[in-house]
Amino acid sequence: MANPPAHKELEFDEHTEDGYSKAFVDSCTEETPMRRGVLLHGLCPRCHGPMDFPVVSQANRGTRSKGKARTATVPLLCTCTRDHQGRPGGEHGCGAYWNIELS
Numbered sequence: 039m040a041n042p043p044a045h046k047e048l049e050f051d052e053h054t055e056d057g058y059s060k061a062f063v064d065s066c067t068e069e070t071p072m073r074r075g076v077l078l079h080g081l082c083p084r085c086h087g088p089m090d091f092p093v094v095s096q097a098n099r100g101t102r103s104k105g106k107a108r109t110a111t112v113p114l115l116c117t118c119t120r121d122h123q124g125r126p127g128g129e130h131g132c133g134a135y136w137n138i139e140l141s
């Protein structure tokens with residue numbers, strides 16, 4: 039097993055790129071089932087900080103979809119707890135954000 043990449047101390051920047059979603063999904067090591075969703079464990083695709091992200095499942099809420107594949111687009115953002123210069127007070131992460139598709 040390769041070592042995880044080192045954390046990059048980039049300046050805080052609200053930023054997304056096409057590859058972030060795939061990079062995050064590829065880095066996910068585990069999904070911990072929660073009462074109402076899953077907890078994803080992965081690495082931020084921008085700063086490589088380890089992050090956990092709770093995803094609340096929408097699947098059982100509301101009306102049933104009619105024959106459509108149940109995919110949900112979930113917005114994620116970096117929640118790494120390391121320092122990033124210029125980060126607004128009370129925020130976490132390096133500012134990276136992206137969407138993943140859950141089925």
Ligand SMILES: [Zn+2]
Nearest residue numbers: 082085116132
């Ligand atoms: Zn990050």
Ligand SMILES: [Zn+2]
Nearest residue numbers: 085087118132
């Ligand atoms: Zn970071």
